Amino acid sequence: MSLQVASTNLRFCLTVVRKGSTRKSIHSFAARRKAPESIAQVIKTQTKYKAQLLAAVGVFGFARIAAEEVVAVKEEGEVIKEKEATVEEAAEAEATRIATEKAAADEAARIVAEEAAAAEAARIAAEEAAAAVAARLAAEESAAAEVAKIAAQDAATRDAWIKCSTAAAIVFVSWVVYLKTS
Numbered sequence: 001m002s003l004q005v006a007s008t009n010l011r012f013c014l015t016v017v018r019k020g021s022t023r024k025s026i027h028s029f030a031a032r033r034k035a036p037e038s039i040a041q042v043i044k045t046q047t048k049y050k051a052q053l054l055a056a057v058g059v060f061g062f063a064r065i066a067a068e069e070v071v072a073v074k075e076e077g078e079v080i081k082e083k084e085a086t087v088e089e090a091a092e093a094e095a096t097r098i099a100t101e102k103a104a105a106d107e108a109a110r111i112v113a114e115e116a117a118a119a120e121a122a123r124i125a126a127e128e129a130a131a132a133v134a135a136r137l138a139a140e141e142s143a144a145a146e147v148a149k150i151a152a153q154d155a156a157t158r159d160a161w162i163k164c165s166t167a168a169a170i171v172f173v174s175w176v177v178y179l180k181t182s
Helices: 002-019 030-073 076-181
Strands: none
Touching: 030 076
């Protein structure tokens, strides 16, 4: 009987792990309800940061186009006269722009990496919580099976005691009747 109970427990545990829940209302916990909310919050935050990143890229692109148009509008004479002076300024401005864009890209990459790490941590925590619930349920079932086994043994012992008592009473009565008749 214990082999059958153990295989049933193992099958039940595997089913719980594969499905993710036991479909019984008694097994719903606040931690399970909290995990999807935190994942939803992470996804919402990621969407917000993506929108901010797109807005920043758009602003930098617009600033670049506006700067190029201003240079193109100037008259050629002014550009030639100022060309020598502005070459160094343009180089500095270009270096500054590149540094700014690189810093923005690095910051965006860092934010995306942090969000990915947070999402991974949330997923791992949810898996650990599910595994802990499955282990606890398996332990409870094992304990219930052990209690049932002990109860069955007690019932068998009680039946044996009653049979022995009955047999002893019959022997005693038979002995008394034998002694009276002899």
